[in-house]
Amino acid sequence: MDKQRRKFLKMAGATALAGISAPAVVKLTSSPALASSGHGAPAEHGAAEEGHMAPAHGTEEAPKGVRLGMVIDMRKLYGKPELMEKAIAACNKVHNIPQIDSKKSEIKWIWEMPFENVFPEHSSYHASKTREENDFLVLCNHCDNPPCVRVCPTKATFVNKENGIVAMDFHRCIGCRFCMMGCPYGARSFNWENPRPYIKEYNPDFPTRMRGVVEKCNFCGERLALGKEPACLEAVKESGAIVFGDLNDPESEIRKVLEKENTIQRKPSLGTKPSVFYIV
Amino acid sequence: MIEKVFKGNSRYWMWLAVLCAFIGVGAICYIRQFLFGLGLTGMGRDLSWGLYISQFTFLVGVAAGGLMLVLPYYIHNYKVFGRLTILGEFLAIASIIMCLMFIMADIGQPLRGLNMILHPTPNSMLFWDMVVLLGYLGLNVICGWVILTAERKQVKPPKWVYIFVYVSIPFAVSIHTVTAMLYCGLPGRHFWLSAITAPRFLASAFAAGPALIVVACLIMKRVANFDAGKEAISKLTTIIMYAALINAFFVLLEFFVGYYSNIPGHKHSLEYLFFGLEHNGHVYNNLVPFMWSSVLLCFGGLGLFAYMKIRKTGTDLMIGIGCVMIFVALWLDKGLGFVMGGLVVSPLEEITEYYPTANEIGITLGIWATGFLLVTLLYKIAIGVEHEVEA
Ligand code: SF4
């Protein structure tokens, strides 16, 4: 097993988060090397083979552990709103996100917005045409230093130590919405009423929420645990617009992209250290 | 002492009946909200705190305001406030209970409220707010009750209770400081992210709390034959004046920072509150009349007090009007403008105006009525004891 593979197995620490006890496996990146290594099999098959190996990796890990991150290459999305819609639809579907038709109560995990809304700290003065004509894809940044976690009075939202995902425990959330005040990116939504009647296509593999709790993007922690990629990435895979992986692994694809390209983060001056990067 | 609440004239019972009617309506509204969810309120994704939290913020101030009576009496031995301190303590009890009710009304899963205690989270200011609020409530219950019992028996209060009295002084400051910290530690919320938030809250608290007590005293003078004394009322109005002036000064400082630095984020909320905020050709200004009323009432009230001080005159009615003006001004400033102003521009730079729904207003009035009911009953007890002692 190559080093990179082990790293991704570590990401399967998300298993605990998703509450799935099946040992988790493999193919967590879009790296072609991994995809071709023959372990891209569905989780049920890989489980037996890899399961017993997983615990051993804990000891030989780099001290800083896995930090998942995402690069959104907007250059590949300009002029292709249908691609972004595909990514959004995929997320809505796998996560049972209710489709509520009111701006007041809507629930969004990943959505589109104009540049000046997404990057208000960057000047929009004399902006380029591309920037003005295209919407940008936004989601929770899974900040390294997340204010939403800092303010939550019940630890219902927390950083998953294994991989840096900022996750939600829907059963613990009391619905005080303090985290929504804390998040400077507007990444969180609240269930103002029972969301279940608004779910278009029910996916039995992911829990639905009750009213009165907060929710947001979870970087597809439950899919990572099964060795799958984030749903949005999978949906627009061919375009290569989304790259996902371990920010702490110098060999990962995402690090290579970050080294090569100029990227920006949202509201960097606030010190939240977002893990979502944009190439604009 | 409890039995005192059952004796009263018809006006007393009428007043209680009116309050109970409001409480009844509030309870029905709350049941509706409990069954359906917070979707029945005017809050939404972009503006996810509303009337409940802003009332909570204001009432924490009213509770802390009792300090302006306790401190001079117990620390500086200012005897004139002797008959009033108990009123300050009882007002604090009622306001904190209202605060807790507003919090319960505001959370999406009220049955899980205990999670705050079961999973104590020291990094969350909300946790500390709960700690200091419950602490202050407990302290006031103990001090109020013990001191009143002692007075009834016409003995000196036991020595140990003074420890609680002294501890309650920093607690009064802390409840409002921690409540300010709920707001002023949030990144990306320029209007709230100001080191002056806590002092501003305290200043407005030290005006609003005593103003309410003065009004209550003037009413009780007419209906319950209880006289706090001219000197006490006059001293209180002085305190109210200074506190309101300091508060106004702090607000002006916010204006300076916003407009002189010229940073858009720092100006937006003030612009929205006082002049109307233009965005994509639409002007958002639903709070402008309220804020200017606040300014006028504040300076009107201050002018009235100044006139009475200089001329050394003033009827009860004038004092009452002045206090009501200041109280309403501060309610508009903190119970409405502060929270809504900070929320109007969402983190995604969208502008959302807030309009509470009828159901939400029903619950809010119900909780206020509960507070008034508690104050009435507690004051009834306190005055009953006074009369008993005098007789
Ligand atoms: S983007 Fe917002 S919700 Fe997501 S981790 Fe950062 S602060 Fe929290």
Ligand code: SF4
């Ligand atoms: S709404 Fe839920 S997740 Fe957010 S701060 Fe409150 S308890 Fe925590």
